[in-house]
Structure formats: C-alpha cells, structure tokens
Amino acid sequence: MSVRPVYLDNNATTKVDARVVSAMLPYFNEQFGNPSSMHAFGAKVGGAVRDARGKLQQLLGAEHDHEVVFTSGGTESDNAALLSALEVSPGRDEIITSAVEHPAILSMCEHLEKSRGTRVHVIGVDSQGRLDIEAYRKALSEKTALVSIMWANNETGTINPVAELAELAKEAGALFHTDAVQAVGKVPIDLKTTEIDMLSLSGHKLHGPKGIGALYVRRGVRFKSLLKGGHQERGRRAGTENTPGIVGLGVAAAIAHADLATDMAYISGLRDRLEKGLLQRIGKSFVTGDSANRLPNTSNIAFEFIEGEAILLLLNRAGIAASSGSACTSGSLEPSHVLRAMGVPYTAAHGAIRFSFSRDNSAEDVDQVLDVMPGIIERLRDLSPFWTEGGAKPATFQPTYA
Numbered sequence: 001m002s003v004r005p006v007y008l009d010n011n012a013t014t015k016v017d018a019r020v021v022s023a024m025l026p027y028f029n030e031q032f033g034n035p036s037s038m039h040a041f042g043a044k045v046g047g048a049v050r051d052a053r054g055k056l057q058q059l060l061g062a063e064h065d066h067e068v069v070f071t072s073g074g075t076e077s078d079n080a081a082l083l084s085a086l087e088v089s090p091g092r093d094e095i096i097t098s099a100v101e102h103p104a105i106l107s108m109c110e111h112l113e114k115s116r117g118t119r120v121h122v123i124g125v126d127s128q129g130r131l132d133i134e135a136y137r138k139a140l141s142e143k144t145a146l147v148s149i150m151w152a153n154n155e156t157g158t159i160n161p162v163a164e165l166a167e168l169a170k171e172a173g174a175l176f177h178t179d180a181v182q183a184v185g186k187v188p189i190d191l192k193t194t195e196i197d198m199l200s201l202s203g204h205k206l207h208g209p210k211g212i213g214a215l216y217v218r219r220g221v222r223f224k225s226l227l228k229g230g231h232q233e234r235g236r237r238a239g240t241e242n243t244p245g246i247v248g249l250g251v252a253a254a255i256a257h258a259d260l261a262t263d264m265a266y267i268s269g270l271r272d273r274l275e276k277g278l279l280q281r282i283g284k285s286f287v288t289g290d291s292a293n294r295l296p297n298t299s300n301i302a303f304e305f306i307e308g309e310a311i312l313l314l315l316n317r318a319g320i321a322a323s324s325g326s327a328c329t330s331g332s333l334e335p336s337h338v339l340r341a342m343g344v345p346y347t348a349a350h351g352a353i354r355f356s357f358s359r360d361n362s363a364e365d366v367d368q369v370l371d372v373m374p375g376i377i378e379r380l381r382d383l384s385p386f387w388t389e390g391g392a393k394p395a396t397f398q399p400t401y402a
C-alpha cells in the first residue's frame with residue numbers, strides 16, 4: 001500500500017518554488033553570458049544579477065544592494081565571515097560564539113583554534129537554548145575580533161536577541177556576524193536598524209535552489225575574500241557567478257519578502273496544531289527550545305526513553321519525513337550538541353524529533369502525523385529497556401553513556 005508523502009523536514013531543505021524554477025531556466029541556455037563580459041550577452045545577465053541583489057537587499061532591509069555578496073551557500077558565508085574578521089582586525093585574535101551553532105561555524109572555530117591558536121569563547125545556553133548573556137558580556141574584550149551568534153537555531157528554532165548582542169559587540173569594538181540561514185524568510189529582518197556587520201543566508205532554506213547563498217557585509221566593514229581569483233562581487237568572492245542560482249535566490253527572496261507575514265501565520269498554526277496534538281496524545285514528551293521566542297515553523301519534541309532514529313524509521317514507513325539531532329558516530333548514537341548544551345537529559349535528547357514546516361504543508365499533513373505517532377511511540381516504548389509504564393526507568397537497568 002502506498003502512503004501519502006508528508007515532508008516535515010524543511011529546516012534541512014525546502015522544495016524549490018515553481019516560480020523560482022521558471023525564472024532560473026532561461027539563465028542556463030538563453031541568457032548564458034558571463035556577467036563580467038563587456039558584450040551584450042554579459043550585460044543582460046549582469047542586469048539580472050543586479051536585480052536579484054536588489055531583491056535580497058529588500059528582504060534583509062539592507063541599506064545598499066552592494067552589501068549583498070553572493071556565495072555558494074550558508075557554509076561558505078559562515079566560513080568567509082570568520083576568516084575575514086580575523087584578517088581585518090589587527091591586534092584582535094579572539095572569537096566569541098555559542099555552543100549551539102551550526103557545524104559551519106563550530107568546525108571552522110575548532111580549525112582556527114588548532115591551526116592559528118585563535119582563542120574561541122564558546123558561550124553556553126540555558127535549558128531553553130537561550131544564550132547566557134552575562135557570560136557573553138564577560139567574554140567581550142579589546143581582543144575580540146568577531147562575535148558570531150546565530151539568529152535562530154536550526155534544531156530548536158530558538159531565536160537570539162541578535163540586535164542587542166550586536167550592540168554589545170559594537171561597544172567592545174568587535175565585528176558582529178550572525179548565521180541567519182534558518183531565520184531569513186521566517187522572521188522580519190531590517191539590518192539597517194541594527195549594528196549587525198555580517199549575516200549569512202542560504203537559498204535552499206527559503207524555497208530557492210541549493211548551492212547559492214549570500215553574505216551581507218555592511219558598507220564600511222573591511223572584508224577579505226575567502227576565495228582568491230577574479231574580481232567578481234567587487235573583489236569579495238572570486239569565481240564566475242552562479243547566475244541561474246542568483247536569479248533563483250532573488251525570486252525566492254522576493255516571494256519570502258512579500259508573503260512573510262501571511263505564510264508565517266499559516267505555518268505557525270500548523271506547527272502549533274501538531275505540537276498540541278502530540279503532547280495531548282503522548283505522555284512523557286516535551287517541547288525543547290524557547291516556546292515563547294521561536295521560529296514559527298520549527299518544533300523539536302523529545303519523546304522520553306526511546307531512540308529518535310527508530311522513530312524516524314517508522315515515521316518514514318508511514319510516509320513522513322522529519323529529522324533527529326542525533327548523529328551516528330563510532331557505532332553509538334550521540335544526541336545532538338544543541339540538546340546536550342541545553343542540558344536535556346540523555347534519555348530525552350535521544351528521542352528528540354524535529355518537525356519543520358513550510359508553506360507547502362497542510363492540515364492533512366499534521367493529521368497524518370497525529371494518526372500514526374502515538375502508535376509508533378507506544379510500540380518503541382514497549383521495546384525499550386528504559387521504559388516502564390509511567391515512564392520510570394527500572395532500577396535494574398542502568399544505561400551507561402560514554
């Protein structure tokens with residue numbers, strides 16, 4: 001029997017909007033010129049790139065379109081921001097970041113620590129994923145080159161007060177970068193009213209294509225290109241532009257900008273309906289993250305005493321795609337670094353599932369999850385050595401976690 005597919009993993013990636021696809025198509029074969037070329041083939045494409053840059057400017061509330069630098073996506077934008085900040089900040093060699101950042105930030109920080117001896121302050125979060133502001137204030141100093149704190153967390157959706165954090169960074173004379181890959185297109189952004197110096201975004205998280213993104217670099221902020229080569233993007237990103245991708249990202253940005261309020265009201269309605277329904281039907285489950293200050297499309301729910309991977313497999317059989325923060329490393333399932341940083345107990349963090357919505361979802365999708373999820377959880381708990389009726393662990397079974 002075939003099952004109706006339900007896609008609830010939109011923080012991993014989104015379906016490209018049909019309007020985006022049709023806008024991109026001519027730029028593969030009809031308008032194939034190189035935007036840097038001096039002839040008519042190039043000039044036409046150059047105009048389309050300018051147009052897309054303007055659309056990104058609108059979505060971000062940036063002051064100038066040239067503050068938008070096209071990149072290959074969120075990872076490149078994050079890496080470029082960190083490396084550039086260290087290069088343009090003489091006498092400053094420290095970075096401040098948070099324990100719940102995406103690996104695009106954390107792995108680069110680790111690399112910089114090892115390869116350059118950069119001191120990295122990793123600021124913790126509370127049980128809802130909210131940054132420890134006092135620890136942040138204390139870490140800021142005349143040695144801070146850059147602060148990089150994400151706008152919204154990809155696993156829990158928790159939103160950081162980035163405007164306030166950027167002001168504190170500015171007082172300390174440090175640059176402020178935010179990984180807004182999950183926030184752009186989901187929350188209103190008006191960069192010109194903030195002290196944010198750099199911001200990363202990625203096309204495929206907002207119904208645009210994969211392999212295209214942007215780094216916002218505030219006018220006046222010195223910037224060193226990560227890639228060395230040609231002078232594209234005003235010398236800030238070498239390499240012939242991905243013009244179909246840029247055009248597609250522009251259209252995705254324009255749609256997100258125009259429809260943000262209505263889309264997010266609709267999406268948060270679906271998210272809340274799912275959350276309420278699951279918590280009502282399934283005991284020993286709770287929402288992780290800051291419910292009061294969260295992305296409208298994200299719900300991360302921990303189902304205690306079972307493995308998230310097993311839940312995902314059974315959901316997949318029922319046609320439902322979601323995700324867990326666990327990563328299978330060296331044969332053992334490690335709960336996500338985000339939930340660990342939040343102090344979520346292992347027995348709950350292991351069973352955490354992220355449902356992430358988009359405008360493509362419907363109430364029918366929610367009902368399908370509500371229909372199958374209680375049975376899946378019951379079945380797995382029956383098999384779980386950690387579970388007894390009422391949720392207490394049997395005294396005879398003590399899990400050992402490395």
Ligand code: PLP
Pocket residue numbers: 011012072073074075076078102104150152153154179181182201202203211213
């Ligand atoms: N930052 C965050 C918060 C993300 O969620 C992601 C993607 O999952 C990235 C960065 C990386 O973006 P990309 O896939 O465009 O490299």
